[in-house]
Amino acid sequence: MTGARYDVIVVGGGDHGLVCAATLAKAGAKVALFEQKKIWDIAGNLRTPEFQGPYRFDLMPPYALAMAARAPCVAELGLAQRGLAFIHPPVVMAFHHTDDRALVFHRDPAKSAAAIARFCAADADHFLRLYAALEALCEQMLIPALFGADVEPVPDGFAAMSPAVLIDSYGFESPAVREALLYIATLWGLDPEQAGVGHAAILSLYSLLNASMIKSGNVAAANALYQCLLSDGGDCPVDVRVEQIVSEGGKAVGVRLTDGRTIRALAVVNACDARAPQAASLLSCHFGYRGGAPSYRAAPYDEAVEQAYIHVFGIEAAGDVAAVHTAIRNGEIPPGHGRAMWTTQIDPFHAGFGHAVGPLQTLRFDIPVPSNLAGGTWKDEHSASRETALAIWGRYTSSLIDGTTSYARTVTPDDLARTLPSFPDGAAVRRSGAIDFASGYIAAKRIASNLGIKITL
Secondary structure (H helix, E strand, O other): OOOOEEEEEEEOOOHHHHHHHHHHHHOOOOEEEEOOOOOOOOOHHHOOOEEOOOEEOOOOOHHHHOOHHHOHHHHHOOHHHHOOOEEOOOEEEEEEOOOOOEEEEEOOHHHHHHHHHOOOHHHHHHHHHHHHHHHHHHHHHHHHHHOOOOOOOOOHHHHOOOHHHHHHOOOOOOHHHHHHHHHHHOOOOOOOOOOOOHHHHHHHHHHHHOOOEEOOOOHHHHHHHHHHHHHOOOEOOOOOOEEEEEEEOOEEEEEEEOOOOEEEEEEEEEOOOOOOOOOEEEEEEEEEEEOEOOEEOOOOOOHHHHHOOEEEEOOOOOOHHHHHHHHHHOOOOOOOOEEEEEHHHHOHHHHOOOOOOOOEEEEEEEEEEEOOOOOOOHHHHHHHHHHHHHHHHHOOEEEOOEOOEEEEEEEOHHHHHHHOOOOHHHOOOOOOOOOOOHHHHHHHHHHHHHHOOOOOO
16 A cells, blocks of 8 residues: 555544545546544444343444435445444333323324323423424424435524423423423433524434434444445455554645555545533443343323333423433533433344344434533443432333343443543533534535536435
8 A cells, every 4th residue: 555545545444434425436436445443443433242142232322313204325325235224213202200190292293293192282282383393394494404405594593592481482381391302302301591593403303313223233324334334346455553643734644554654635534523512422321131021100190101112210390301411511410311222122133143042133322411510420320320210110111121231331421531532531522412424514515616527316
């Protein structure tokens, strides 16, 4: 590779880098992708580790890719032909209450409205008005703009809103309904009272109410992108690492490797995110066992709760969402709160296949947490957090883990910091926790334009 010259060098093999490199290679550019963190790892946030044989879990929540199915790169790169498949659960989210009721949101807004009507008849109409506005804004403006299309901007009245003002502008009367929608709008860390982020709250609401999941784990997307890159002539050296990006006259012209070589290119993309981290992070607990599936106490009230993709606990009364955000700002773990998934219900491949000892179950429990604790250390939380997760989850179930747990693991913000360059101090540096392939795609479009290569949107 001495003296090699490329059209584009991409530094970082996570989702941004993979999308950028694969898109440019497909368009005909000569591309090299260097993974900075580990010489063998191409996945980044898309990792799906496997432990003790069959049990698999995504490092980032599967619902973090709620919008990934809409990314232009999925069709343009033919990712479906390379094993990338999306699952679209019909029942998206259930908010469990201590009185054994549940507020259930469906992919079909009419069914969500019917579930809301059981809490407040007037709020069903308010929800349908809200959803119609979300759909129009996202389909006509926000989603196309997310992937670089030149469209009309979101009206200032919406963009200037805080998440709380956005929800309250539709006049919801039930605290349970209002808190649930505000929670969805702020799930990726938006402050409920922060003005000027209405567009982000709208996109969060719409994407999560239509959330998808990648079959067999998030890493399937990384694998498909990696295969595309290689098949279209891209290079991905596995025995070298980048020491620094080389600049001349204020312009990046290549990279210097740790072995002393300099590799030049017409353009260099730094896909190792270096922006300031957010104050919030995520703690996740993972469980694997052989036995029956979880069942919920709210099922007699609404049987759809058993099919929900995401289960939310501790969000039912006025002020619950604000309390979660206040705890995080204070460096505390929000008490009594979390969101859970029975992963193998949505995707059986999260517990392997071909085993005669089944049924096998993989469970996941996520808690939004501060990146730094005000007291104690994350090391102390590994076993304690699993007990807390099971205690919170167990309050709302008739049967949680029906069998002996054969695998349990906790991933703290410290673990994320050690694993992912984009999580310094355990806090995401992204504009949100979502993985949508947008930044890598937009970067590829701009570079292709500069190089005279056409990428069709």
